[in-house]
Amino acid sequence: MPGGTTILWLRADLRLDDNAALVAAASRQGTLLPLFIHSPTEEESWMPGGASRWWLDRSLRALDASLRERGSRLVVRHGASLDVLRDVAREAGAGAVFWNRRYEPASIARDRIVKQALRQDGLVAESFNSALLFEPWENVKNDGTPYRVFTPFWKSMLKRGNVPSPLVTPAPIAAPSRWPRSESIDDLALRPRPDWAAGLREAWTPGENGAHAELARFLRDGIENYETGRNLPSQVGTSRLSPHLHFGEIGPRSIWKAVHDLAADRGSAAFDAAAESWLRQLAWREFAHHLLFHFPHTAEKPLRPEFARFEWADDETLLSHWQRGLTGYPIVDAGMRELWATGWMHNRVRMIVASFLVKDLRVAWQEGARWFWDTLVDADLANNTMGWQWTAGCGADAAPYFRVFNPLLQSRRFDPDGIYLRHWLPELAALDAKWIHEPHGAPALVLEAAGVRIGKDYPAPIVAHDQAKRLALDAYQSMMSGR
C-alpha cells in the first residue's frame, strides 16, 4: 500500500533539487526520512581522503539546513549500511528505501546485496539515476560493447537526443511522525584535526546553494571565453563545479538545461560553440563513469594490459618531492602547492604535474592517483582513474607515447606573466616573467636581486627534462617491444 514512511538513503546525491529518488519517494504520498550513513570502509581501498571528508562534513551540514527549511531534517548514522538501514526502518516503521545509484565497483557490489536483502525483509527497495545524463550501459556501441574512444561516445550521446530534464522537488518535504535516533554530524569526526582546512574554507562553499552559485558565476563570467580561459591557471576560467558534482550537490541534468537555456537566450553561434566545448567536459565525466563501470579493474590496473610490465621508478624521494612541490620546476611546484592549500588544482596544471610525475620522474601513475585521491576535494574514482591512465598512456584513448609535456613550455604558454607562479611560490615572487619559469637558469645577478638562492630558497630541478624525456621514451619502447 502506498503511504507510510520511505527512507531516502543519501550518498553522493547531497541535494534536494533534481533528485530522482527523492521525487519518487515523495510521490508515494507518505512521509520521507532522509538518512546519511557514514560507512567509509565499504568503499574498500578507496576510503575518502582528508579533503573529501572535510567537504562531506560541510555538505552534510548544508543539506541538513536545507531540509530544515522544508520542515524536515537529516538523520545521520554510522556503521554497515545494511545493518543501519534495517535498524532505522524498524525504529521508524518505514516500508521502503529509495536511493540514487553510485557506479564505483565497491558501491555497486554493496548496493546489490543491500537491495536484495531489504526486499527479502519485505521492504520496497528502489534505486534511481541522478548522477549521470545516461546510465553507463545506455550509451554503448551498436554491437552493445562499451566505447573506448571519447569522440564516438560523445557523438553517439548527442545523436540519442532526449537528454533528460531536471526533476522538480516538491516542497515541503513530509516529515515522519517519529524520528529515529540520529548522531550529530560532529560525531562522524570528518573535520581534520589539527585544523589544516583554512585554505579550503576560503576557496569553497560546499552544499547545494554553493553549487548553484558557482554555476551562476561561471555562466555569467566564464563560459563565453571558456576556450581560452580554461587553459589559464591564473584566472577563474573554469566552472570549478567538480567537487559539487562529485558530491551530487548539483546534477548534470540541471547543468545541461541551464546551458541550453542560456544558449537559446543568446542565440549566437559563437556562444553555442563555447557552450558546446564546456558541455563536452560534462560528457567526459559521463565517459569516465562509463569506463569505470565497464572496466572496473582500471582504478588499480592499466586498461591496456601491456602496461602492467612497464618499469616504474620505485623512488620514495622523487614522489615526496613531487607531493610537496619541491621539484625545481615552478609550474609543477605551484600546482602541487595549490592542491595542498585548496584541495583543488587547475585542470591545465593537473595535466602538467601528472605528466611530470609519470614521464619525467617515471613514478607509477597509481602513486599520483593516490595522492590526488587524498588531497582533492573533487576526488572521484571514475574521473581520477581516467585522467591518470590517460596521462600515463595506458588508458582508453591511444595517446601517442612520445607525447610528453614540457613543463617549461607549458608554463610560458599558459602563465606567460607568471601570475599563477608568483601566487603559489612567494619565494620566487621577485623574479620577472623572463626567469620565473626557470629560476635555476637565471644569471647570478638576477637571482641575487630577487633574493633567490637556488638550493636554499628554491630547489634546483630534481631531473633534467630533456634527459628524463629520453629515458621515458626508452622505457616505453622497451615495454612495447616486450623486452
Add this chain to the structure above:
DNA sequence: TTTTGAGTTGTTCGA
C-alpha cells in the same frame, strides 16, 4: 569480414 578513417589536452624541426 574487411577496410577505411580518425583519434582532448604536445613537441620539435625546418621552411
Add this chain to the structure above:
DNA sequence: GTCGAACAACTCAAA
C-alpha cells in the same frame, strides 16, 4: 615569429 609536418604506427569505430 609562424606554420605545417613528423613523431611511429596502433587501436577503435563504423561502414
